[in-house]
Amino acid sequence: MTALATPEFEAANEKQKRRRGLLLALPSYLYLIVFFAFPLLIVVLYSFATRNRFGGTDLSGWNLDSYARLGEPIVRTILFRSLGLAILTTLICLLLAYPFAYFLATRGSTIRNVMLVFVMIPFWSNFLVRNYAWRVLLGNDGPFSQLTEFLGFGETRVLFTPTAVVIGLVYGFLPFMILPLYAAIERIDGRVLEASRDLYANGWQTFRHVLWPLSRSGVIAGSILVFVPSLGAYVTPEILGGAKTTLLGSYIVSQFLEARNWPAGAAVSFVLMTVMLGATLVYFRSGGRNL
Numbered sequence: 076m077t078a079l080a081t082p083e084f085e086a087a088n089e090k091q092k093r094r095r096g097l098l099l100a101l102p103s104y105l106y107l108i109v110f111f112a113f114p115l116l117i118v119v120l121y122s123f124a125t126r127n128r129f130g131g132t133d134l135s136g137w138n139l140d141s142y143a144r145l146g147e148p149i150v151r152t153i154l155f156r157s158l159g160l161a162i163l164t165t166l167i168c169l170l171l172a173y174p175f176a177y178f179l180a181t182r183g184s185t186i187r188n189v190m191l192v193f194v195m196i197p198f199w200s201n202f203l204v205r206n207y208a209w210r211v212l213l214g215n216d217g218p219f220s221q222l223t224e225f226l227g228f229g230e231t232r233v234l235f236t237p238t239a240v241v242i243g244l245v246y247g248f249l250p251f252m253i254l255p256l257y258a259a260i261e262r263i264d265g266r267v268l269e270a271s272r273d274l275y276a277n278g279w280q281t282f283r284h285v286l287w288p289l290s291r292s293g294v295i296a297g298s299i300l301v302f303v304p305s306l307g308a309y310v311t312p313e314i315l316g317g318a319k320t321t322l323l324g325s326y327i328v329s330q331f332l333e334a335r336n337w338p339a340g341a342a343v344s345f346v347l348m349t350v351m352l353g354a355t356l357v358y359f360r361s362g363g364r365n366l
Contacts, residue, residue: 121341130335141342157322161305164244168252168301176256194250206243206314213239235317243311248304252297259293299358303351323347
């Protein structure tokens with residue numbers, strides 16, 4: 076004889092399911108608390124601390140001096156430079172990735188799989204090695220400079236400039252833009268695009284009113300996946316940039332290791348993490364869960 080599905084029975088069953096789900100997720104929760112929440116709490120605490128004259132950190136004298144330093148000219152310059160390069164990198168990646176992702180999504184399965192492998196190939200090598208490869212290519216004795224000299228344009232100086240940093244960032248993060256766009260465009264029913272053409276819409280109108288709105292979740296996801304790491308990039312600016320291309324990542328490292336000003340480095344790190352968290356919230360509120 077089966078039990079009646081009374082409200083009490085359904086409530087008990089639902090409570091048991093939640094308890095079982097909590098037990099299954101408990102290792103993940105512990106991992107996040109130990110390796111994410113605790114380090115983040117330490118960073119927040121150090122951002123309110125005081126640097127003593129010996130280069131140590133005094134946790135007893137809490138103040139907002141480190142956050143006040145964010146308004147200094149050098150920090151503002153680095154912040155605006157980082158924002159500018161991150162936005163430029165995101166825009167270039169979007170312009171390059173969108174037509175490629177559309178082409179990829181409209182091909183047959185064989186060509187699509189081969190092209191996806193080519194997109195993933197850069198991940199098969201170390202990111203540091205790839206940046207050093209670009210250092211060789213963009214150097215004064217590299218193939219680009221030799222080609223311009225051969226053509227009579229003189230030596231090309233690209234290395235240790237903001238242009239070199241943008242090239243390295245675009246190369247490194249372009250796949251993070253392609254894959255979400257491909258996932259979003261691939262889900263669009265091709266008959267919707269055909270219907271717009273049947274209603275006498277030209278290519279631009281079809282893109283503006285049909286394709287772009289339906290793929291907007293992929294645009295948002297890809298933009299955040301590119302913008303967030305570009306804003307705090309460290310390896311690429313250090314290898315391809317110079318003294319004039321110091322970004323937030325390099326500034327944070329210098330505060331911790333060279334200036335030994337842990338409160339200032341922690342304050343900038345916390346602000347950067349806040350920006351990243353805000354971008355992630357924008358992504359989820361824009362329908363990123365359904366991507």
